[in-house]
Amino acid sequence: MEQFDPRARSDIYGQRINRTSSPLRARSVPYLSIMLASVIPVMLIADVMPLVPPLGFLLLLGWRMVRPGLLPLWAGAPLGAFDDLFSGQPFGSAILLWSLAMIAIEIIETRFPWRGFWLDWFTAGVMVVAYWLATLLASGAPVTSEMLLVALPQALLAILLYPIMARMVASLDRFRLARARKIA
Amino acid sequence: MAPPSSRRSGFSRKAQYSLFTGYLLAGAGALLGLALLMLSLWQPSAFAPLRGGASDIVTPAGTVGAVARTETQGFFSSIGGYFNAASQNAALREEMEIARVRLAEADAVRAENRRLKSLLNLKDSEVKPVSIARLVGSTATSTRRHAYLSAGANNGVTPGMPVISERGVIGRVLETGRNSARVLLLTDSESVLPVRRAKDDVIAFAEGRGDGMLRVRLVNLGINPLKVGDLMVTSGAGGYYRPGVAVAVISKITEDGGIARLVAEPAATNFVAVEPIHQAAAVAVLRGENSLGTPEGAANAEQQPSSATPTASAAADDR
Numbered sequence: 001m002e003q004f005d006p007r008a009r010s011d012i013y014g015q016r017i018n019r020t021s022s023p024l025r026a027r028s029v030p031y032l033s034i035m036l037a038s039v040i041p042v043m044l045i046a047d048v049m050p051l052v053p054p055l056g057f058l059l060l061l062g063w064r065m066v067r068p069g070l071l072p073l074w075a076g077a078p079l080g081a082f083d084d085l086f087s088g089q090p091f092g093s094a095i096l097l098w099s100l101a102m103i104a105i106e107i108i109e110t111r112f113p114w115r116g117f118w119l120d121w122f123t124a125g126v127m128v129v130a131y132w133l134a135t136l137l138a139s140g141a142p143v144t145s146e147m148l149l150v151a152l153p154q155a156l157l158a159i160l161l162y163p164i165m166a167r168m169v170a171s172l173d174r175f176r177l178a179r180a181r182k183i184a
Numbered sequence: 185m186a187p188p189s190s191r192r193s194g195f196s197r198k199a200q201y202s203l204f205t206g207y208l209l210a211g212a213g214a215l216l217g218l219a220l221l222m223l224s225l226w227q228p229s230a231f232a233p234l235r236g237g238a239s240d241i242v243t244p245a246g247t248v249g250a251v252a253r254t255e256t257q258g259f260f261s262s263i264g265g266y267f268n269a270a271s272q273n274a275a276l277r278e279e280m281e282i283a284r285v286r287l288a289e290a291d292a293v294r295a296e297n298r299r300l301k302s303l304l305n306l307k308d309s310e311v312k313p314v315s316i317a318r319l320v321g322s323t324a325t326s327t328r329r330h331a332y333l334s335a336g337a338n339n340g341v342t343p344g345m346p347v348i349s350e351r352g353v354i355g356r357v358l359e360t361g362r363n364s365a366r367v368l369l370l371t372d373s374e375s376v377l378p379v380r381r382a383k384d385d386v387i388a389f390a391e392g393r394g395d396g397m398l399r400v401r402l403v404n405l406g407i408n409p410l411k412v413g414d415l416m417v418t419s420g421a422g423g424y425y426r427p428g429v430a431v432a433v434i435s436k437i438t439e440d441g442g443i444a445r446l447v448a449e450p451a452a453t454n455f456v457a458v459e460p461i462h463q464a465a466a467v468a469v470l471r472g473e474n475s476l477g478t479p480e481g482a483a484n485a486e487q488q489p490s491s492a493t494p495t496a497s498a499a500a501d502d503r
Contacts, residue, residue, distance in 0.1 A: 039242055042332065043249040046324035047369055047450035048396030054325045073206035077213025085238035088323025088330045091231040092220025099214035103207070139327045140225050141373040147394035151327055 012174055019179035029176040030070060031079065033169075034059045038083040049150035053158030056083045057131055058124075060098060061162070062169040064105050065120045076102040093138040101127055121162055128158040229343075229359065236361025239332050243364040246320030247334050254454045311426055313457035315339040319354070319367070319450055327394060329372035330358065331450055333365040333458070341365050341458050344424060344467065349456045352430035352448035353377070353418060357458065365458075369450055370431070371396050378421035379431050381414050388441055390416060390431055398432045400441040410434050410442045423463035423470065 002008055009016055038056030046052070060079060063071055076098030083094040108123055109115070115123075132155040136143055193199040224230050265272075317335035335341050337360045347354040347367050355369040368375050373394035380387045386409050390398045400416060402408065414434040420427030432444035461467050 041324040042242055042321040043246055044324040045250075045253065045319060045322045045331065045451040047322065047329065047331070047371060047446075049394075050325055050327055052324040072209075074209035074213050076210065077217065080213075080217065085235055086242065086323075088326035088328045090221055090224040090228065091234070092217045092222070092224055095217030096214055096221055097217070099210050099217055103210050103214070106207075106210075136327055138221060138225075140228070141327060141394060144373070144394060146397075147327060147373065150395040154325075 013177050014179040016179070018183055020181050020183055021177050021179050022181045025178075025180060026176050029172055030063045030067070031075075033172055034063065034079050035082050038079075039086055042086050050154045053128070053154050053161055054083075054087075054131065054135070056087075057094075057098065057101070058128065058158060058161055058165045059169070061101070061105075061124045061127060062165040064102065065124060066166050066169045067173060068109060071102070073102055073106055074099070076100075089135060089138060090140050093135060097131055097134050097138070101131065117163075117166075120166070124162045125159040128162070129155050132158065232359040235366065236336070236359055236364065238361075239364040239366065240336065240361040243320055243332060243334050243361075246332060247318060250318045250320045250334070257452070311459055311462075313348075313459050314345060315341055315458045316455050317458065318455055319453060320364070322369075322450070328374075329369040329392065329394070331355065331367040331369055333357070333367050333456070334363070335458060336361045336363045336365045338362050339458075344461050346425045346429075346459050346461070347456050348429055348459055349448040349450075349453040351453075352432075352446075353425065354448055354450050354453065354456050356424060370398060370446060377425070377431060378419045379416040380419040380427075381410070382417045382428075382430075383414075386410065387419055387421070388416065390444065393443075396446070397435075398444040398446065399438075400432070400434065400444050402441045405440060408437060408439070408441065410437055412437060412442075414442075415447070416444060420462060423466040424461055426459070426462040 013021065034056055037059040041052040041055055044052060056079070060071075060076070077095050080094035080096070080098035081091075083098070084091045087094060104127065105123070112119065132151070136147070136151060141147070193203050220231075315335040317333050317339070319331050320334045321332040323330045331354075333341070333347065341357055341360050343357050343360060345357045347357060353370060355367045355372075355375065357365050358368045359366040369392070370377060370390065371392045371394070373392050375392040377390045378387065379390045379400065386402065387404070388400045388402045390400050393399050400410070402410070412434055416431045416434065418425040418427055418429045418431055430447040432446055434442040435445045436443040
């Protein structure tokens, strides 16, 4: 069979015979990817205004919406603590806000069990804007009109970035479940 | 997509309990976060060691990024240079002629200065930087403007030290890790810096606005003497910065001062120097008084305009 089509016995996760997915990879990829997304914005020098949308939070939303049930309800607190170490916000702000976001999505999900992409995007957009406002208030700096004005692109970018993040989560999920381990 | 049916608890006790525990843990996490947030708003330096350790880990990666950034900047500017090379060449030549004359004048002034100072028995010591380092990162998602420096406590950097590039003031060290430090940039809305106009002694405070500009507020109100294009330099009040380092150029006049653009943009710098605190003894005394007088805590105290004002008047008395 394979000499006609090398992918005859495989699916999107790889070959089906003799292979299985690695449990370590299946468990760690969501957490590692969110943590990486928290660290990446640190590498940019933004001296004038907040440039980058909260990538860590967006990826958390992505994993939670695209793969419901994968992250436990309490995952917001430890991941938020990691984000707080790098984001420049006062320590504790992401622990609080990410936990609240996870609870909010859980409640929304029990209300609207049948959701589609557009409802997901709408939910993520509302959550991201609320998060953006809350981080402005929690940053410890007085909120002025100039500051709102320069931070506005960040909120818009975050809304527009969600579909890309969702696609990224989908491909990360394929990587997560890829059959990498050989069964002897 | 509907949530997987395994997540409906149904009649299973185990599923019901685990769902309940999940809510309980998430709620506890949120409450813990609220408590920590309150604590760190009240005592901003409470989690400094934790953050220092974390930034130590990412600094090596940031250094690679910083090298790449400065190199690409050089690359793009050298391409851009070809487009207006001829006109720029003429303009630069003219500017250089003028600069040469000014330089000669400055030499004369410097010589005169030295003579007058020696008459007064004033000693002008060279400031030797504590450390030369790169800015390796910043808090790009937050509204706070902090930058990460690739030198820390191991290099002798301590909180409060001014960070200066070859063009002017960048900011001040806020927290240190072993091999990294967090710098409060001038554009942060909590940053206040005593400045004066370069050509005379109009003194003011330069406060970060949070949008990349500085608000310059005059200490003596009355007729606003500032003009667009005036260069503001550090006045040395407060004891952190040595006097005479370029800070900002006025770009707009307001009722009580002006709005100024930074001279030294952190994103455009390659290396920065961490200098020792200019008047360390005075700063130590002021810090001690502030931490007793206000509930804000020592780390926050020097950022408040109210606590910086007596320093400014004290420095004015010195003159």
